[in-house]
Amino acid sequence: MKFKSRFFAAPMVRVSDTAFRIMCYKYGAGLVFTEMTYAAALARGIDKVNIDRRQEKSVGIQLAGTDLKELESAVKFIEDKVDVFDYNLGCPVDKAQKQKVGAILLEEPRLVRKILNKIVSSTNKPVFAKIRSGYSDKNINYLKIGKIAQDVGCAAVTLHPRTAATKRGGGANWEHIKKLKSKLDIPVIGNGDVNSPEDALQLMSTTDCDYVMLGRAAAKNPAIFKQCNDFIKTGKYKESNQIKLANEYIELTTKYNIKFSTIKSHVTYFLKPHAGIINKTKDLNTLKKTLKSL
Numbered sequence: 428m429k430f431k432s433r434f435f436a437a438p439m440v441r442v443s444d445t446a447f448r449i450m451c452y453k454y455g456a457g458l459v460f461t462e463m464t465y466a467a468a469l470a471r472g473i474d475k476v477n478i479d480r481r482q483e484k485s486v487g488i489q490l491a492g493t494d495l496k497e498l499e500s501a502v503k504f505i506e507d508k509v510d511v512f513d514y515n516l517g518c519p520v521d522k523a524q525k526q527k528v529g530a531i532l533l534e535e536p537r538l539v540r541k542i543l544n545k546i547v548s549s550t551n552k553p554v555f556a557k558i559r560s561g562y563s564d565k566n567i568n569y570l571k572i573g574k575i576a577q578d579v580g581c582a583a584v585t586l587h588p589r590t591a592a593t594k595r596g597g598g599a600n601w602e603h604i605k606k607l608k609s610k611l612d613i614p615v616i617g618n619g620d621v622n623s624p625e626d627a628l629q630l631m632s633t634t635d636c637d638y639v640m641l642g643r644a645a646a647k648n649p650a651i652f653k654q655c656n657d658f659i660k661t662g663k664y665k666e667s668n669q670i671k672l673a674n675e676y677i678e679l680t681t682k683y684n685i686k687f688s689t690i691k692s693h694v695t696y697f698l699k700p701h702a703g704i705i706n707k708t709k710d711l712n713t714l715k716k717t718l719k720s721l
């Protein structure tokens with residue numbers, strides 16, 4: 428596995444659409460991920476992730492689901508369009524838990540082994556697992572799950588070091604990333620609370636992780652990947668122009684049939700201080716005019 432940089436764009440529901448992924452890739456992400464995608468839909472030939480291979484040249488799809496046959500069919504269906512498969516063992520939302528997908532599976536290591544084994548044996552592409560520290564404080568088992576992933580042939584493990592119970596609250600415990608890295612032979616991708624290039628370097632130097640995954644910071648500023656790459660090379664980076672990023676995102680969306688509500692939500696991420704006025708816009712033209720007035 429070779430990536431053009433050590434900084435990856437996280438899978439994010441309602442954020443990681445085609446236009447966003449293309450921007451992250453263009454600004455220097457080594458790998459971009461689709462949002463969590465149900466194997467059941469892919470297995471039926473429903474492809475909502477809309478990967479543009481000409482523009483996103485290093486892309487992973489994140490899968491969810493526990494039906495082994497569906498997972499195999501999903502992998503076969505989408506394999507040609509992706510470079511990496513990722514399996515979601517971190518989603519903490521109630522709806523996912525009810526459907527037995529995401530972080531709740533951390534409580535079932537034997538099932539995790541079967542699932543990861545099935546995905547690995549269905550493809551020649553690298554398979555990653557994205558995990559949390561554990562489902563709850565009562566069962567912090569990231570070392571066990573990480574080892575399972577390695578044993579069945581996963582190519583890397585991403586750790587978001589919180590429990591599912593804390594969702595995105597509390598601080599990410601980077602000590603867990605350090606510990607996992609010291610126990611595994613496969614690459615470890617550190618994730619959680621990386622809000623700046625300084626944080627990214629700090630995470631790499633304090634944990635020795637191989638790659639850093641950025642979520643919310645990338646949603647606010649896809650150019651953070653260029654900033655991280657510049658910072659690691661030169662110790663400096665430039666502030667990004669948030670209005671330019673918003674316009675660039677809007678321009679890209681016209682090619683990928685992205686809903687206005689999604690566009691607005693992205694532009695709000697880019698331009699948080701202007702969220703009030705952006706949220707009042709009702710169509711693309713008004714949104715564009717509003718951006719010009721800022």
Ligand SMILES: Cc1cc2nc3c(=O)[nH]c(=O)nc-3n(C[C@H](O)[C@H](O)[C@H](O)COP(=O)(O)O)c2cc1C
Pocket residue numbers: 437438439440441442461462463489515516517518557587595618619620621640641642643644
């Ligand atoms: C809006 C949003 C949607 C998310 N959707 C997913 C998802 O589909 N799959 C996943 O594994 N994690 C998902 N996450 C978690 C992120 O991938 C990441 O692990 C988490 O935000 C911590 O990283 P950060 O501190 O850099 O944001 C989501 C996070 C956010 C903010």
